[in-house]
Amino acid sequence: MTARGPAVEIRDLTATHQRHPAVHHVSARFEPGSLTAIVGPNGAGKTTLLRSIAGLHRIDSGRVAITGIPSGASPRLALLPQQSGMDRAFPILCLDVVMQGMWSKLGAFGAASAADRDRAQAALEAVGLGGFARRPVGAMSAGQFQRLLFARLLVQDADLILLDEPFNAVDARTAADLLAVVRRWHGEGRTVMAVLHDMDLVRDEFPHCLLLARECVASGPTAEVLSAANRLRARRMAEAWDETAPACAA
Numbered sequence: 001m002t003a004r005g006p007a008v009e010i011r012d013l014t015a016t017h018q019r020h021p022a023v024h025h026v027s028a029r030f031e032p033g034s035l036t037a038i039v040g041p042n043g044a045g046k047t048t049l050l051r052s053i054a055g056l057h058r059i060d061s062g063r064v065a066i067t068g069i070p071s072g073a074s075p076r077l078a079l080l081p082q083q084s085g086m087d088r089a090f091p092i093l094c095l096d097v098v099m100q101g102m103w104s105k106l107g108a109f110g111a112a113s114a115a116d117r118d119r120a121q122a123a124l125e126a127v128g129l130g131g132f133a134r135r136p137v138g139a140m141s142a143g144q145f146q147r148l149l150f151a152r153l154l155v156q157d158a159d160l161i162l163l164d165e166p167f168n169a170v171d172a173r174t175a176a177d178l179l180a181v182v183r184r185w186h187g188e189g190r191t192v193m194a195v196l197h198d199m200d201l202v203r204d205e206f207p208h209c210l211l212l213a214r215e216c217v218a219s220g221p222t223a224e225v226l227s228a229a230n231r232l233r234a235r236r237m238a239e240a241w242d243e244t245a246p247a248c249a250a
């Protein structure tokens, strides 16, 4: 398998919320085509790290380098945000949500072709929502909505895919179906990172892992990263967090 995804290198990254560090001096490297779980206790900075990689959260210091893409080109990147942060009351049809994934191709006012619509319909079918094209998103269950967001990711056709708790609030069958999509992306050589809390799933399905507790506790092969000693260290670090501490000046 030739990797089509980029490498991602995080160097000494610090990112804050209201000047309090959420990610503190983290360095890690994600190889082209790698499949990595980002794990850690609640509040460990996992979402902040993912959003920093996506360019959606301002970095205080350090850097994120995405390499292995043609010079001058932007990385083809897609982020699946946490469902809890999304507004589903917006009156929009499922097919149109999927078509949003083609925005970079169509432009803000570009007209979708019949082929584009067929591709969106095919993506709906690929996630088991073939009959949902004309249904408003407000009428979907949480699990169906997560399938819909995966359909949008499918048409985005990104080389770097960032998933924030992709299997939360979905039943076992939906999780299995969506996991199959993740495996497919990995098989196609895309670089995939997913924030996860289910350690059995991480051990079974994710070859690489980054254990975060605001600082990087460990990163590398999953079995090594998730050692009892590393997990205990992450828990102790979480217990010792001072939510009012400022980011250091370094």
Ligand SMILES: Nc1ncnc2c1ncn2[C@@H]1O[C@H](COP(=O)(O)OP(=O)(O)OP(=O)(O)O)[C@@H](O)[C@H]1O
Pocket: 017, 018, 021, 022, 040, 041, 042, 043, 044, 045, 046, 047, 048, 049
């Ligand atoms: N919008 C925000 N405003 C202020 N502080 C925030 C905000 N978002 C996150 N934080 C703080 O930043 C820290 C890291 O949060 P983050 O959401 O990145 O952690 P996480 O590891 O994804 O947590 P969880 O597992 O609970 O989803 C936490 O202390 C959190 O309270």
